[in-house]
Amino acid sequence: LGKAIKSSGIPISEIFMTSKISLEGYNETMSQMDTVLSDLQMDYVDLLLIHWPGTPSSSSDPACQGNPTTWLSCRQSVWRALEQLFKDGKAKAIGVSNFEKNHLEDLLMLKSMAPSVNQVEYHPYWHEDDLLSYCKSQNITFNSYSTLGCPDWAPSTHNWNGTILALPVIQSIAKAHQRSAGQDIQRWQWQQGIVVNPRTMNQDHMKENLNFFDFELSDDEMKQISSIKPPSNPKVCPDPHDIK
Numbered sequence: 001l002g003k004a005i006k007s008s009g010i011p012i013s014e015i016f017m018t019s020k021i022s023l024e025g026y027n028e029t030m031s032q033m034d035t036v037l038s039d040l041q042m043d044y045v046d047l048l049l050i051h052w053p054g055t056p057s058s059s060s061d062p063a064c065q066g067n068p069t070t071w072l073s074c075r076q077s078v079w080r081a082l083e084q085l086f087k088d089g090k091a092k093a094i095g096v097s098n099f100e101k102n103h104l105e106d107l108l109m110l111k112s113m114a115p116s117v118n119q120v121e122y123h124p125y126w127h128e129d130d131l132l133s134y135c136k137s138q139n140i141t142f143n144s145y146s147t148l149g150c151p152d153w154a155p156s157t158h159n160w161n162g163t164i165l166a167l168p169v170i171q172s173i174a175k176a177h178q179r180s181a182g183q184d185i186q187r188w189q190w191q192q193g194i195v196v197n198p199r200t201m202n203q204d205h206m207k208e209n210l211n212f213f214d215f216e217l218s219d220d221e222m223k224q225i226s227s228i229k230p231p232s233n234p235k236v237c238p239d240p241h242d243i244k
Contacts, residue, residue, distance in 0.1 A: 025061025029081035048091035054243035
């Protein structure tokens with residue numbers, strides 16, 4: 001990616017670069033960031049996230065060597081490292097990924113910098129509305145991933161009966177607006193104040209994913225999507241609720 005950016009001729013100021021580090025301790029965070037910037041051939045990233053709220057590997061950080069039933073002290077230590085990277089100009093903004101309310105509270109109790117972003121799984125089968133409300137109350141940008149439910153693999157691996165995109169209610173609303181099902185779902189999230197993060201390697205889909213700003217879903221359509229009954233295994237990725 002670093003080589004591609006460099007050879008593209010596109011000014012780095014026109015690219016918003018996000019990267020993640022794992023929860024492994026203060027010194028390990030600094031080392032990971034050095035690797036990230038070296039690989040990207042950049043001096044900074046626009047946004048740096050802690051990827052997961054727990055399960056650190058072997059760490060030299062005493063804060064990450066305690067009781068494995070809680071990663072509170074480790075989260076706080078790694079967050080202090082991100083704050084230093086922000087102060088050093090190596091990250092223009094810092095945030096987290098897959099953090100539930102209790103994980104966010106562990107950082108907010110430091111009474112220093114609050115996360116700018118919380119990136120979590122969010123789609124019609126899995127939408128934590130309480131977490132969304134909490135992030136809004138703390139001025140934390142809510143960023144969704146698996147926005148469309150990972151249609152390329154989740155149905156087969158999770159025994160879903162077809163994709164979220166194929167659901168009759170989604171198709172019906174999309175038809176009413178002469179839009180695609182994917183645009184439908186992204187608009188549903190956008191109207192809730194969510195920054196969407198769909199994933200695709202298809203250029204046509206990329207263009208489509210940037211074109212949902214000029215129509216609006218009605219309150220009833222919003223409720224219809226929010227009320228979709230999920231399958232027994234509604235989540236694409238592991239559940240961070242299990243991390244204390």
